[in-house]
Amino acid sequence: ETVEEFECNWGTMLAKYGLGSNQWLMNLYEKREKWASVYSRDICSACMYTSHPCENAYFDGYLRRDMPLCEFLKQLERAITDKRATENDADFESNEMPVLKLTVDIEKEAAAIYTKEILQKFQDQLLESLSYRHKRVAETGTKSMYNVWKNGQTICSVAFDNCDASTKCSCQLFEFSGYLCRHILKVFLVEDVQNLPPHYILKRWTKDVKCGPVVDVQDVCLQIEYHEAPMVQYQKLCQEAINLAIKGSSSIEVYKVALRCLRNTLKEVETSLRNV
Known part of the structure; x- marks a missing residue:
């Protein structure tokens, strides 16, 4: 609309x-x-339309209004632990080989980059694009304007620049949700764009979203404070170890690399402990 x-x-x-x-x-x-x-629609909100129905859903089944403080803290820790376990399971599933629906290059690249949930959304859009019609209505140099539509539905306008494969669709699905719409993917198929342009890959939807430096909303790197409580350090190390185990078990080659690096890191830690 x-x-x-x-x-x-x-x-x-x-x-x-x-x-x-x-x-x-x-x-x-x-x-x-x-x-x-x-x-x-021009603001990426990860498909979150409103917070009112789900603002407390994170703790559903864990907390009660009349719960004593001691039990509250225990249940809070349990909720966080369960959510982390669910997240780790999702990470593991995302590293499995997904089922391709079209086996075109752009889908193969998306399968290697995106998490399982976002890949499914992308595949749905890609499949839908096959049933859409298109018409080039304007062309100036490397820039083209397309009308993309399906019978009985609103016509969407897609601006495309062949120079860097930059596009903009009037439906603004990418701006709102962070993954490409069927209209843009239709134009990509017409223009023989075989790879996802880097500027249309949001890190938040990728498998390696946890890798790299921590940034704020302005993409400014944050300075991490390392003077933390031992328990906090322990929990972070466990989380990193689980992440390594999930990704390291995806294939025998990756497993060997992960195991070798892990053993080398353990030797460095033991050497550091002897020097303390």
């Missing part, structure tokens, strides 16, 4: 039910940019 369609449908609703003078709806409409998702 576009902004124009939203406002048209809003006006139609008011006229149909005779609510044009309803003060509450008038006030609500004035604040529409704060609650109508159509006004924030």
Whole structure:
């Protein structure tokens, strides 16, 4: 739905039910940019439309309103442990060889990069793109404008630059969700774009999202404080070890590399302990 369609449908609703003078709806409409998702399609929110139904879902089944403080702390730790275990299971599944639906190069690359959940969303968009029609409506140098549509659905406009495979679709799925839409993928197939352009791969959706430096929302590297409590250090080391085990067991070659590096690291730690 576009902004124009939203406002048209809003006006139609008011006229149909005779609510044009309803003060509450008038006030609500004035604040529409704060609650109508159509006004924030250009902001990546990882498909999270609202926090109200799920803001406490993280602790569902763990906490009660009348729970004593001591039990609360135990259940809190249990919830975090269970969530980490679930995350580790998801990491392990993401490192398994996924089933390809089209076996085209762009899908193979996505399978090597994306987590299992995002890969499935990408594959759905890629499959849908096959049933869409396209028409080039303008061309200037390396830049082209396409109309992409499916019978009975809204026509989407896709701007494409052959120089660096940069694109922009009027549906704004990539801007909102962080993975490419069926309209852009249709144009990629037409233009024979066989690889995912790097600027359309968000690190948050990749298998190696936990690797690399810690950054804030402005992508500025944060200085990590290493003077932490021993228990915190222990937990972080365990988490890293689990991550190594998950990725290191994906194949026999990777396993040998991981085991060799792990043994070398253990020798360095033992040497460091003797020098303390």
